[in-house]
Amino acid sequence: MISPGAAPAPAGVAPAPSDALVVVENLVKHYRTGRQVVRAVDGVSFTIGRGETFGLVGESGSGKSTVARAILRLHEPTAGRVLFDGVDLGSLGPHELRRQRRLMQIVFQDPFASVNRRKTLSEIIAGPLVFQGERDQPKIQARVARLFDIVGLSQAYAHRHPHEISGGQCQRVGIARALALEPSFVILDEAVSSLDVSVRSQILNLLKQLQRDLGLTYMFVSHDLAIVRYMASNMAVMYAGRIVEVGPRDELFERPQHPYTHALMGAIPVPDPERERAKTKVLTLEAGPALVDRGGCRYVARCPIGRSQEVCATVDPPLAAVGAGHAVACHFPQSAESVVAASAAAAAAAGGAPAAAAAGPPATAGGAPADHAVT
Amino acid sequence: MTVQGPRVARPPDVRAAASPAASGAPVLDVRNLSVSFATPAGPVTPVRDISFTVAPGQRVGLVGESGSGKSLTALALMRLIHPPGRVTGQVFLGGTDLARLDGRELAKVRGGQVAMVYQDPMSALNPVQTIGHQIVEAIQIHADLGARDARDRAASLLADVGLQDPLRRMRSYPHEFSGGMRQRVMIAMAMSANPALLIADEPTTALDVTTQALVLDTLSRLVAERGTAVILITHDLGVAAGFCDDIQVMYAGRIVERAPASRLFRAPVHPYAEALLQSICDLDADITTELPVIPGQPPLPSALPSGCAFHPRCLYALDVCRTTEPAPFAVGTGGAMAECHRTDERIAGVVIAPVVGPGVR
16 A cells, blocks of 8 residues: 655665555654653654564663554654554544554563463453454354464463463463454564573564464564564664664675674674684673763764764764665764774773773763663 | 483483583582472472582583573572472582581671672662672671771772772662673672682673673673682573583483583584574574474473473484483583483484484474
8 A cells, every 4th residue: 555645765764665564753752750851762763564574673771662662652652653554643543543453463572461360361362352342252262263273372271371371372372362353563572582592483483474374564673683683674773762773684784884783793692602702792881871961872982983083972873874775873884894993992992891991072970871861 | 290210320420520621629519409399289399410510710501491490500509498498419519518507607608608690680789778888798798807998899899890980889879870780790799708609690681782791701801810610500502602611401400411612502412402502593593494493392390201301392202211211421521411312322423313203292
């Protein structure tokens, strides 16, 4: 379907507008805490093509889950627009929104925390059907039975309670519930992060198979770059409420440009001692004392390149295209080699103790950890 | 506990440490350690008769999925299991049997010769006392130091773990620190009495990957400088690969394989270790195919399968695997072992055609 009033495509968007299922434009979500404003999400734009998986990767506090919730209007966005299949979700009243939500579902991280422990598994899975007004019991039962099948759960579990099953099985219940209303779009918010390795792979395979069979579109939110690589065709890296790099998966993994993306890739532990010890580590600094915000790049205090650059401290870099569908928000987009060289130089300057080198160009203000930019 | 096959006597030689670094008297010698709990349905035993040693300065990884018994093992080592939990077996720390110590002697050992770092630093720190107060307190429990000396010691420890301007930071409260900084404080406190052994239970699991890498670097440098032995408990094989000399893989309360890290990741012998390594979705995973998986679920300690606990999920299971629990078979001469009936075939590199049968689901 063609989006009415086709909005100008934000930078770094891969799919053509006609294929777009979800268009996020300049999404902002601020939280007020006392006199402070936490800018959890601060101007995020991307497009998710129909039938694709869009990966959103970032560390805790980067705003990725807030983006997920703001898209579904589980949290009301402060500003910005979300178009779902051409419909501006912000323009819908409660009834229309509820109808629209049949098509947009979410699976949460903690399978046990996101189900009612006093209900049986079949009641949990039937929940969305009942909530949307379905009263025909045989119809509900048939649909639930089909959903058990789809997610690979034995019917024998239908009358069990969540405490009687494992985490992996409970996450299958969460997935079945999300699929109950035959959505076209499912947000997977750290949906496999609490699962053990062997079970995690089972669920990832299931999700891919469901996508093929049911033609689903996914937004896959995770802190785990390796899993996002496996699942997503396009992806964005978030840091402190902003997208710092976005593009097709292969382009992003083969030619990453943002120093934070490099750091993230270098920090993933490799299950092979020789490669783990041999791999090049990119210096990043731990979130230290908050810097006085001079309106610059939010990564500046941890960046091996930006720390010595005045422009990085004072000018917030916009997302700018560096390749086909590939955009980076950095004044000095770099290849891996030059970031590693800059890291080595910075580490040497800091006396070989990278973590101790929290000094940056702006004056430190002491106090709170700088996980969030706070104004 | 449910049915268990006859157990073959354990050959004593396979208990020794696997790496060459592990010569000399061990810091820790664990013999036949079990942890069981009385439940209305009868006793369950989540840690089943495990034995191992840790040499001075050696880094041993205890790797397994949730419920494998790795954290309970750590608690049992420190005698931190309370009724209705029951610990049997012996734990020798530098030659002393911890079971023979009374409460006061045990308190001296904890945080003294052995220290622990836990997953969640926020719940291990007191939120209403300053960092400085807490670390000085920890120092004074184990060293006869005056206030000024203890404070200087604390500042130098905090500098060692990478905190800038430690004297000023000591006046801060835990909530003023980021997660990585808090874990650095925990490491400083753990190292304050210069322990011979550090038990780190998922020390970086709550941290972001970039912070995790920095904290692991710091921990690695510190224990290398001081010759501290480490037991690193983790579910993350990548973390274990980068940090440990030797790795012990736990499954259903047993150590099913012990091997030098360099060999385990290249040539795992136990089918569970192999399957676990294959099922990791890492940066080299083939995105065009399905991920390899281990079928089924790990067993509950209250309902262990007969014979080898892994046999219902094992591609290589034989009839003997369903009836008899395997003893540890030595792998090479260094003390590495695997608890698998087909160890010899696996070492020989004989390609074993998967045995399709009722055991395979």
